Amino acid sequence: MKILYFSWVKQRIGHGVETVTLPPSVNRTGQLREWLLDRSPGHRAALADAEVLRVARNLTYCDWEEPIADGDEIAFFPPVTGG
Amino acid sequence: MVRIQQEDFDPGHELALLSQIGPNVGGIASFVGLVRDMAGGRPVTALTLDHYHEMSVKMLENIEAEARARWPLLGVTLIHRYGRLSPGERIVFVGTAAAHRQAALDSCSFLIDWLKTDAPFWKEETGPAGRQWVAPRKEDEERRKRWRQ
Numbered sequence: 001m002k003i004l005y006f007s008w009v010k011q012r013i014g015h016g017v018e019t020v021t022l023p024p025s026v027n028r029t030g031q032l033r034e035w036l037l038d039r040s041p042g043h044r045a046a047l048a049d050a051e052v053l054r055v056a057r058n059l060t061y062c063d064w065e066e067p068i069a070d071g072d073e074i075a076f077f078p079p080v081t082g083g
Numbered sequence: 084m085v086r087i088q089q090e091d092f093d094p095g096h097e098l099a100l101l102s103q104i105g106p107n108v109g110g111i112a113s114f115v116g117l118v119r120d121m122a123g124g125r126p127v128t129a130l131t132l133d134h135y136h137e138m139s140v141k142m143l144e145n146i147e148a149e150a151r152a153r154w155p156l157l158g159v160t161l162i163h164r165y166g167r168l169s170p171g172e173r174i175v176f177v178g179t180a181a182a183h184r185q186a187a188l189d190s191c192s193f194l195i196d197w198l199k200t201d202a203p204f205w206k207e208e209t210g211p212a213g214r215q216w217v218a219p220r221k222e223d224e225e226r227r228k229r230w231r232q
Contacts, residue, residue, distance in 0.1 A: 004135065006133050006134075006135055006203065006205060007133050007205035007207070007216055008216045010133070056135075056138060056203070059137055059138040059141045060138075060141075075135060075138065075203075077135065077203065077205070078205065078216070078219075079219040080199075080200065080201070080202060080203050080204055080205060080219070081199075081204065081205050081206045081216075081217040081218070081219050081220075082132070082134070082139075082163060082175070082198065082199060082202045082203070082204025082205070082206070083116060083163075083174075083175055083195060083198050083199035083202070083204070083223075
């Protein structure tokens with residue numbers, strides 16, 4: 001599964017993209033966020049607080065209950081500030 | 084029409100293109116967003132925009148489609164820049180063409196409000212004190228909600 005990070009989430013983790021192989025127990029976006037916390041201190045610093053994060057599955061905003069599958073592109077980022 | 088690009092754009096040229104859509108165009112509205120040299124009382128020397136390219140394209144196309152569903156528009160142009168910009172530089176262009184002014188003006192306002200809350204761009208300000216990511220503004224979310232009613 002391809003995972004993307006943007007803005008300060010990317011900075012804290014140290015890179016903007018990674019590919020992961022999920023264990024069978026991880027099949028929703030919220031479970032994925034929790035599972036990623038243990039990958040590095042940077043992941044924990046970036047992803048610990050779900051309240052300040054947004055998540056998208058395959059280019060569409062979703063919530064933390066969204067089902068995920070291999071082949072999906074999941075992105076984690078802060079609330080947007082464009083315009 | 085949606086464009087996401089690093090380079091500058093020419094608002095005059097974009098307006099000319101909208102005016103050339105056809106003789107049924109009776110009014111064009113536009114908004115141009117610029118980089119300010121101050122933010123929250125702090126000087127800003129540069130603004131860097133991170134973005135999620137494929138999703139930005141998709142979200143801007145969705146926003147354009149939503150505007151076209153709500154108003155009888157003859158043309159829509161949405162341009163958003165990314166990368167490092169200096170104060171005074173243009174960031175965003177919204178242009179709408181319609182037979183009558185109200186559709187053009189209202190849809191232009193709608194488009195910039197939706198773009199601010201839905202398009203995945205993130206601003207980072209650079210100033211004498213260093214760099215910091217811009218926090219989302221509550222007013223932007225309120226303005227977007229207004230259009231749901």
